[in-house]
Amino acid sequence: MKIGVLALQGDVAEHIASLGECGVIASGVRSKQEIESIDALVIPGGESTTIAKLAKAFGVFDLIKSRIASGMPTYGSCAGMILIADQILDGGADQEGFGGIDAQVRRNAFGRQVDSFETDLSFSGIGGAAFRAVFIRAPWVESVGNQVEVLASFNGHPVAIRQGHLLATSFHPELTGDNRIHRFFVDQLCKESSKAGI
Amino acid sequence: MTKENLTQTGTSRVKRGMAEMLKGGVIMDVVNAEQARIAEDAGAVAVMALERVPADIRAQGGVARMSDPEMITEIQKSVSIPVMAKARIGHFVEAQILQSLGVDYIDESEVLTPADYTHHIDKWNFTIPFVCGATNLGEALRRINEGAAMIRSKGEAGTGDVSNATTHMRAISDEIRRLSSMREDELYVAAKELQAPYDLVKEVATTGKLPVVLFTAGGIATPADAAMMMQLGADGVFVGSGIFKSGDPARRAAAIVKSVTFYDDAKVLAEQSKGLGEAMVGINVADIPAPHRLAERGW
Numbered sequence: 001m002k003i004g005v006l007a008l009q010g011d012v013a014e015h016i017a018s019l020g021e022c023g024v025i026a027s028g029v030r031s032k033q034e035i036e037s038i039d040a041l042v043i044p045g046g047e048s049t050t051i052a053k054l055a056k057a058f059g060v061f062d063l064i065k066s067r068i069a070s071g072m073p074t075y076g077s078c079a080g081m082i083l084i085a086d087q088i089l090d091g092g093a094d095q096e097g098f099g100g101i102d103a104q105v106r107r108n109a110f111g112r113q114v115d116s117f118e119t120d121l122s123f124s125g126i127g128g129a130a131f132r133a134v135f136i137r138a139p140w141v142e143s144v145g146n147q148v149e150v151l152a153s154f155n156g157h158p159v160a161i162r163q164g165h166l167l168a169t170s171f172h173p174e175l176t177g178d179n180r181i182h183r184f185f186v187d188q189l190c191k192e193s194s195k196a197g198i
Numbered sequence: 199m200t201k202e203n204l205t206q207t208g209t210s211r212v213k214r215g216m217a218e219m220l221k222g223g224v225i226m227d228v229v230n231a232e233q234a235r236i237a238e239d240a241g242a243v244a245v246m247a248l249e250r251v252p253a254d255i256r257a258q259g260g261v262a263r264m265s266d267p268e269m270i271t272e273i274q275k276s277v278s279i280p281v282m283a284k285a286r287i288g289h290f291v292e293a294q295i296l297q298s299l300g301v302d303y304i305d306e307s308e309v310l311t312p313a314d315y316t317h318h319i320d321k322w323n324f325t326i327p328f329v330c331g332a333t334n335l336g337e338a339l340r341r342i343n344e345g346a347a348m349i350r351s352k353g354e355a356g357t358g359d360v361s362n363a364t365t366h367m368r369a370i371s372d373e374i375r376r377l378s379s380m381r382e383d384e385l386y387v388a389a390k391e392l393q394a395p396y397d398l399v400k401e402v403a404t405t406g407k408l409p410v411v412l413f414t415a416g417g418i419a420t421p422a423d424a425a426m427m428m429q430l431g432a433d434g435v436f437v438g439s440g441i442f443k444s445g446d447p448a449r450r451a452a453a454i455v456k457s458v459t460f461y462d463d464a465k466v467l468a469e470q471s472k473g474l475g476e477a478m479v480g481i482n483v484a485d486i487p488a489p490h491r492l493a494e495r496g497w
Binding site: 011030115 | 204205206207208209211212215216218219220221222223238240241242243244277278279280297300301302303325326327452455456458459460
């Protein structure tokens with residue numbers, strides 16, 4: 001199982017380190033060949049508009065989109081959540097993502113940096129104590145389709161969702177040193193799909 | 199514990215984390231909404247809203263201050279990416295005003311005229327994070343000790359001459375490498391020499407890096423300049439006058455963004471360097487009389 005972290009912009013190193021703590025040697029991927037060679041993808045936190053523009057400029061946008069659509073396990077945190085949602089609200093005029101999860105995600109929904117926060121969340125499926133979640137100019141999920149499972153919510157808004165091989169969080173587990181969500185991705189989403197022979 | 203106690207804003211993790219999200223990106227100086235939109239379209243991760251870019255501050259002289267809040271608000275309305283703004287060194291009231299406007303990051307900047315020649319702003323008092331300039335490791339750690347959540351090497355702003363940025367990036371990385379190779383009992387004297395708190399010095403010695411994100415700034419004018427800073431170890435770059443003082447800002451901005459992502463791929467850099475039109479004319483730092491060098495402001 002080869003996991004890549006999309007390395008166009010954002011906190012790539014933190015995701016690689018979190019996956020490393022789960023016993024997975026992940027690497028940054030940005031070229032066509034690198035993205036073709038991986039079995040699973042993490043889209044990091046960063047600036048969603050920048051990541052999408054770079055993906056287009058370097059001709060990997062459609063490749064990522066089609067790999068996600070054809071079953072590659074993918075996890076997106078914050079900007080990554082925005083990029084794998086089918087619909088983006090409050091995006092730039094022509095903002096486009098890779099899509100995949102049947103959900104509407106509202107960009108910067110929790111406000112500007114002055115409103116950024118950390119809090120304890122109960123996250124279904126990871127066990128143990130509450131998860132300390134860091135939200136930075138974070139999006140929230142406005143609505144989900146019926147195939148989407150809500151794993152965590154804050155103030156009535158879903159902030160962690162899963163649809164089959166796709167996982168998305170509004171917050172940044174890679175900043176906290178708690179790797180339970182990365183482990184969940186590796187154990188539940190990546191291994192399941194490799195068993196299914198996708 | 200009540201729910202209120204569990205939810206906190208303005209923590210170090212939230213402030214430093216915001217800078218982590220900017221890594222591998224370009225932050226561009228803009229003076230109006232139109233430039234801000236050009237920057238966003240080019241793929242900037244954030245814009246720095248200011249009334250005059252450093253090259254103009256240099257040319258026009260006089261006291262440079264915080265920008266008009268109206269202009270900052272206008273820029274905030276026109277883009278969806280983070281908006282930063284500058285306060286004068288030590289001017290904590292300008293910082294209070296910027297925080298109330300909801301800017302995403304405050305740059306306590308030597309590009310503006312300092313308001314206090316002894317003290318920097320006590321940045322722990324704010325919910326909003328700060329980025330500060332540094333020319334060496336000691337200066338960087340002093341700023342972090344005051345609460346800076348991000349550091350940028352200073353360079354010499356508004357010149358288009360990258361030599362000082364190179365010097366400052368090399369100085370910071372060189373001092374970090376030196377600390378990493380020291381015996382533990384040598385770190386006390388190292389802290390004294392760096393004029394920085396021992397705990398931060400020890401942390402850098404152990405981890406081999408700054409505890410916050412390190413960008414570079416000052417004199418970056420071309421894709422190659424930006425890529426060189428990345429190869430020297432920067433997490434990202436600020437481009438000030440270099441974009442909107444050039445012949446074709448939109449094209450140059452996009453080329454610098456791409457060059458920061460592919461900073462280690464000379465083929466991509468060659469492609470991005472083609473046909474950009476005129477770069478900003480620039481001034482050699484050596485030709486600027488010492489009292490007019492901005493990098494020497496801050497201590």
